[in-house]
Amino acid sequence: MTEERGLPAPAPAVSPHSAAFWEASAQQRFLVGHCPGCDQWFWPPNRTFCPRCGQAASLREASGRGTIYSHTTVRVSGSIAIDGAPYNYKDALPFVLAYVELAEGPTVMTNIVGADADVVAVGLPVRVEFSRTGGPEDPALPRFRLV
Amino acid sequence: MAGRAYIAGAFEHPGRHLPDVSPAQLHAEVALGALADAGLTLADVDGFLSTPDAPGFGVITMADYLGLDRLTYTDTTETGGSSYITHVGHAAMAIEAGLCSVALVTMAGKVSSGVPVPSGYPDAPELSFEIPFGASLVAEHALAARRHMYEFATTAAQLAEIKVAASTHAQHNPNAVLRKVVTVEQVLDSPLIADPLHKLDCCINTDGGGALVVVSEGVARSLDRHCVAIRGHATAIKASFDGRIDLTYTAAAQSGRRAYDMAGIGPADIDYVGLYDSFTITVLEQIEDLGFCEKGKGGLFVESGALRSPDGQLPTNSDGGGLCNNHPAARGGMPKLVEAVRQLRGEATPEVQVRDCRTALVNGIGGSIGTRMGSATVILSREAV
Numbered sequence: 001m002t003e004e005r006g007l008p009a010p011a012p013a014v015s016p017h018s019a020a021f022w023e024a025s026a027q028q029r030f031l032v033g034h035c036p037g038c039d040q041w042f043w044p045p046n047r048t049f050c051p052r053c054g055q056a057a058s059l060r061e062a063s064g065r066g067t068i069y070s071h072t073t074v075r076v077s078g079s080i081a082i083d084g085a086p087y088n089y090k091d092a093l094p095f096v097l098a099y100v101e102l103a104e105g106p107t108v109m110t111n112i113v114g115a116d117a118d119v120v121a122v123g124l125p126v127r128v129e130f131s132r133t134g135g136p137e138d139p140a141l142p143r144f145r146l147v
Numbered sequence: 148m149a150g151r152a153y154i155a156g157a158f159e160h161p162g163r164h165l166p167d168v169s170p171a172q173l174h175a176e177v178a179l180g181a182l183a184d185a186g187l188t189l190a191d192v193d194g195f196l197s198t199p200d201a202p203g204f205g206v207i208t209m210a211d212y213l214g215l216d217r218l219t220y221t222d223t224t225e226t227g228g229s230s231y232i233t234h235v236g237h238a239a240m241a242i243e244a245g246l247c248s249v250a251l252v253t254m255a256g257k258v259s260s261g262v263p264v265p266s267g268y269p270d271a272p273e274l275s276f277e278i279p280f281g282a283s284l285v286a287e288h289a290l291a292a293r294r295h296m297y298e299f300a301t302t303a304a305q306l307a308e309i310k311v312a313a314s315t316h317a318q319h320n321p322n323a324v325l326r327k328v329v330t331v332e333q334v335l336d337s338p339l340i341a342d343p344l345h346k347l348d349c350c351i352n353t354d355g356g357g358a359l360v361v362v363s364e365g366v367a368r369s370l371d372r373h374c375v376a377i378r379g380h381a382t383a384i385k386a387s388f389d390g391r392i393d394l395t396y397t398a399a400a401q402s403g404r405r406a407y408d409m410a411g412i413g414p415a416d417i418d419y420v421g422l423y424d425s426f427t428i429t430v431l432e433q434i435e436d437l438g439f440c441e442k443g444k445g446g447l448f449v450e451s452g453a454l455r456s457p458d459g460q461l462p463t464n465s466d467g468g469g470l471c472n473n474h475p476a477a478r479g480g481m482p483k484l485v486e487a488v489r490q491l492r493g494e495a496t497p498e499v500q501v502r503d504c505r506t507a508l509v510n511g512i513g514g515s516i517g518t519r520m521g522s523a524t525v526i527l528s529r530e531a532v
Contacts, residue, residue, distance in 0.1 A: 012275030022275075033390075043390030044276035051389045070297070070394060072289035072341045077281060089281040097286045097341070099392060106390025109277050109518075117342075122297040133279075141279055 007095055007111060009141050010087045011133040020059050021045040022139035030128045030142055031059035032104055043106035063103045064128035066144065071098035073117040096120055100144050111143045119146070152239035153367040153374035153532065156185025156360030157488040159466075159481070160255070161322045163473055165354040171202045171212050173255035173356050178213055181358035186370050187249060189213055194220040194241055194250030194361070196234040200260055200476070201253070209253070220247035226382065226521030227513020228423060228478040230254075231359070233523040235484065236380030238361035248363040255356030256476025277518065285349060285426065287517025289341035291394040292428040296343060298395055298443065303343050305446035306427040307334035310347050310470050312454035313424065317467025319498040324351050325471040348427040350468075355475035357485050367532045375491045378506075379410030379526035386519030395443075397429070398522030399510050400436040406524035407438075412506065414438035417526075419490045419501050420461060421483030421509040424468040430454075433510050434461070437524070456499040465490065465499035480511035480523070491529035505529050 014022045024031045033042040035050030035057045042051055050057040073096055077089045089095060096112040098120070112120050113129070127147045130140035158180030160173065168176070174197070182188055192215050199205045202212075206221050220241045224233050231254050238250035295301050311331055317323035329347060337346040367374040383401035407413050414437060422433045431445040439461050440448040448460075456462030466472045466486040469479040487507040489495040506528045514520035 008281075010279045012279050014275065015272065017272070018275060040389065043387070044273050046272045046276065069392070070290040070294040072286050072293055072343075073339075074281060074283070074286045074289075074341045076338070076340045077283060077286070087278050087281070092281070095281055097281055097290065099290055099394075107387060107392040108390070109280055109282060111280050122293065143280075 006092050007113060007131065008089060008092055009131040009133045012139055012141070014139060015046065017048055018044070018046040024059070025130055025140040025142060026137055028130045028140065030062050030064045032062040032102065032106060033057055034060040041102070041104040041106050043108055066100040066102040066108070066126055068112065068120065068122055068124050068126060069099040069101040069107050070122060071096055071112060071120050098144070100126055108142070112146070113143045114145045151364055152242040152361050152377045153364065154235070154359055154377065154488055154527065155362040155367055155370055155372055155374045156181040156183070156187065157485045158184050159357040159485040160355040160475070162355050163322065163324050163353040165257070170255055170257065170260065171209065174201060174209055174253045175213060177255055177356045177358035178251055178253050181251070181360045184372065185360040185362070186372050187360060189215065191249045192251045193217050194238060194247030196222040196238055196250060196252045197254065198225050198230045198478070199223050200256060220250065226523060228425070228480045229511030229513035229521050229523040230478065231480040231484060232509055232511040232525050233382050235359060235361060235377060235525050236382065236523065239377045239380060242361065242363045248366050250361040252359045252361065253356070254358065254475065254478060254481035256478060257354045258352045258476070260476040283341070284515055285344060286341040287515045288426040288428055289344045290517045291432070292343050294394040295428060295432065299446065301431065301446035303335055304331050305450045306343070306348055306431060307331040308449045309424070309427040309430045309454060310334050312449070313464055313468045313470040316456055316465045316499050317471035319496045320467050320472055323467040323472040324353060325467070344426060344428070350425050350470055350474045350479065352477055353473045353475055355473050357475070357481035359484060364532060373492045374532055375488050376528045376530050377525065378528050379406040379408070380524065381405035381409065382521060382523045384519070384521050394517060395432070397432045397436050397512055397516050398520050399433045399512065399524065402522040402524040403437040403510065406526050410526040412526065416506050417461070417508045418504045419456070419465070419487060419507040420463050421487045421507070422463055423479055423483065423510060423512040424464060424470050425479065425512065427470070429512055429516055430463070432516060433512065437508065437510060457501045462499070462501045465495055465501070483509045483511065484525070487527055491527055
């Protein structure tokens with residue numbers, strides 16, 4: 001678990017159907033939706049059913065490895081408040097927003113941390129790490145670092 | 148399509164900053180404007196379509212406010228800025244089914260009317276997997292632009308040409324917010340918002356609105372106004388669905404193909420296009436998806452000056468579009484339709500009027516090409532009733 005300096009870690013709104021993911025995140029375990037029927041992974045892990053076949057699905061621990069599918073360095077950003085929770089990146093500019101294609105297949109929206117923006121590139125391998133949003137029991141955000 | 152439907156009236160609100168006009172009054176002003184354009188009145192309206200962001204209880208409140216007491220068809224389809232293009236198709240279907248004969252489509256709103264988060268409404272199930280990472284509409288579109296550049300060697304200068312073309316058109320539009328012609332260099336010199344997108348790759352946000360009146364063939368015959376035929380329409384939704392994302396194309400690939408099939412024509416038959424231009428990359432991907440050039444060749448296509456009206460290969464957004472003219476309530480579909488009707492009627496600003504403009508295509512993208520989107524395509528022709 002690392003504390004990425006400068007990047008905010010706003011607490012996500014946890015729904016009953018994503019609670020298992022966020023509980024595991026507190027323990028630095030990266031779970032991804034998985035359908036036993038299709039043997040396919042899906043993202044985001046906010047469903048109790050497989051979006052392909054409709055069967056009951058569960059969460060499985062994924063490798064946490066992937067490659068950068070696309071990235072942008074955000075230089076101007078506003079603040080969004082949902083249910084009173086601020087998602088404010090104004091003080092963290094510039095930061096890298098990216099899609100990471102997991103080794104298991106799905107693509108995850110995330111941040112690339114610990115690298116200068118001009119080093120980040122499509123195709124580079126990355127590995128998940130978690131940013132605490134509060135105490136050790138609270139959800140942690142899956143972010144990715146170049147390997 | 149048997150028993151065609153026609154656009155008989157079209158109106159774009161001239162205002163761009165309207166602090167003293169309520170949203171309900173804005174809906175009324177555009178409704179009255181479009182009906183007057185058609186030579187009809189509120190008493191003729193038996194179909195009403197608008198989005199749920201219309202004031203109060205949407206079409207229920209607005210039907211009351213406008214005195215629409217003889218409605219036999221209503222529709223509140225919400226697919227963001229593409230909604231009104233969808234509404235034209237739905238109005239045509241309702242008219243062909245005999246459910247109504249004069250359908251009013253209204254769009255109005257303020258800069259502040261937009262939904263607060265890029266994925267839509269706050270209870271979206273994906274929210275916690277996107278917003279905490281700093282996602283925003285511009286950043287999501289930047290992700291699409293970056294991937295398009297990676298796969299097809301598209302350049303920032305090529306994207307910039309889309310803004311240059313829009314500004315070239317907007318100089319002739321007295322209502323446009325940004326009337327100054329800009330160069331590729333000026334776009335590239337404007338501040339990066341989320342690279343590779345610069346400030347001038349982004350649309351403006353304005354107050355305003357517009358309305359259309361869609362009528363049956365029988366009503367169209369009775370009017371003195373030039374009515375424009377609705378020849379094809381389709382909608383599509385594209386998302387990652389299970390997490391597999393491809394940011395190099397939009398839902399226009401599906402809606403476009405089906406609209407062409409309904410109209411029985413193809414991209415080579417289109418004289419003018421109105422394309423949703425939330426960002427320059429949105430235009431580029433739609434051009435490819437709608438078959439105006441090969442996938443991946445959009446950069447080269449726009450670089451050639453193809454979008455310049457009236458003489459380019461594909462005159463596009465001749466009013467200046469959302470990049471320069473207006474983008475009421477962050478819902479840009481309606482102005483694209485109104486300008487297409489002007490082009491088909493030969494009533495566009497003379498400097499940008501496409502000569503012998505017979506067939507137009509309008510495409511809207513609602514939502515975000517970086518995550519999930521709705522696309523709506525309408526194909527119109529100038530043929531008289």
